[in-house]
Amino acid sequence: MFAKLYSASVNGIDGSLITTEVDVAQGLPQIAIVGLPDTAIKEAKDRVRAAIKNSGFKFPVKRLTINLAPADTKKEGSAFDLAIALGILAANDVISQQRLQDFIILGELSLDGTIQPVKGILSMILGVRELNRAVLVPAANAAEAAVVSTAPVYGLASLAQTVSFLNGEITVKPHRKDIAREFEKYSRYEVDLADVKGQQFVKRALEVAVAGNHNIILLGSPGSGKTMLARRIPTIIPTLSIDEALETTKLYSISGLLAKNQALVATRPFRSPHHTTSDIALVGGGSNPKPGEVSLAHNGILFLDELPEFNRNVLESLRQPLEDGYVSVSRAVKSVTFPSRFMLVCAMNPCPCGFFGHPTKECRCQPHRIEQYRSKISGPLLDRIDIHIEVPPVNYKELMDAPAAEPSAAVQKRVEACRSVQRERFRDSGIFANAYMSTRQLKKHCALDEPSKHLLRLAVDELGLSGRAYDKILKVARTIADLAGAESITQEHLAEAIQYRSLDRSIMH
Ligand SMILES: Nc1ncnc2c1ncn2[C@@H]1O[C@H](COP(=O)(O)OP(=O)(O)OP(=O)(O)O)[C@@H](O)[C@H]1O
């Protein structure tokens, strides 16, 4: 006796169809699973046997061969349990073979026969969507499946319930989710830039950074509001599109990070890994490659708080994702690519004690200790950060009665307008924002008049700015000019950009 069913698997972030064949033959009772299964799939034998028995069905005392096709793709996870169990029951004539052909079947089984949620449902369903087959999924994954499926989605709780449903003994209502509605419902932030009192200068720097997609570092003493400000950056970036949301949701889905019944990640992610994090946790990898923080921050913000505390090799590993917008992980069994286009936001204290430049507290650090502390973050990473901004401590309690600050939506509107100027400028050049300009593009789009050239020379020579800062100042000045709606960069724009290079200024001066 033989049964054939359809399910899906995920490789990297892309899903594809997997056929499960079950053959039941006379012979010594045993189960063999073939088709490059991983350990979790091999263990399906035990889960499936127990689940079938505990759901009140007979387990055939025969020789079972289960083949997962195509045979040359490595398969992993526990999502095949339900298909294997139903295949065995169909081969045993408990359910109709014919009926099973209509579905894509996904789900992990507990020993008692309940169906457990699995990771990567969104990618799997997207990968088999064009087949337009109805979908059987764990109840907890139904919302996620329903936002992308074009065919009906049935969320199921147990093996027994699934059998009754397939045999037409009970009806199960298909789970419906309208992606546009779902998106609308969740695309709101719980925080707003208006929550931050004062700090006009810092807010302006954040607006410039987001407008040109410049990476930024915030320097400030403990409690000055760095984390609070950083958390609000997602709210001033142009709204996430549905396509971007799906891309980000895939990464959360395969990492098992969607909450129960959460259908979409509809706001820009904000990831804040601790400084003790490993390079694998940050950029992804492992023997079964998983997305790292850089990918979970895809289309959003990666926030590295207390930057000097991170391990140097961990920071070094950020180079490729920052440069390319994706991470490739190769392992013996497979190689996968995860997208990782994020804006980098870093924070640090201005000195080891944290109070350098504080208006009321005294800094006890020797100048050379401060230099040493700051030099910990020099090099390749600092090279990719265009804007350095000092966050002064404010007495926000005093500011509580101040007039309401500007809401995120107003800032976002200006950023959106500025981005459309940049999209137009870079229409055919493969980039979308000023931060990514090449040397040639800099020459073309950032020409300076004589007074501006003079000012820049003065800054580089006399303020002790490094030559490295030169390009960054030009890029940021371009963004400032764009925000002002100006054709060309003026001294005023340039002067503002020069202010955003705190870390280039030697504190020994
Ligand atoms: N400008 C402000 N307006 C309103 N509240 C503020 C402001 N600045 C700080 N706060 C309050 O102070 C708290 C501490 O700020 P936050 O955690 O962002 O500081 P931090 O600079 O990240 O400090 P640390 O260096 O210790 O991480 C915030 O949660 C907020 O309640």
Ligand SMILES: [Mg+2]
């Ligand atoms: Mg903080």
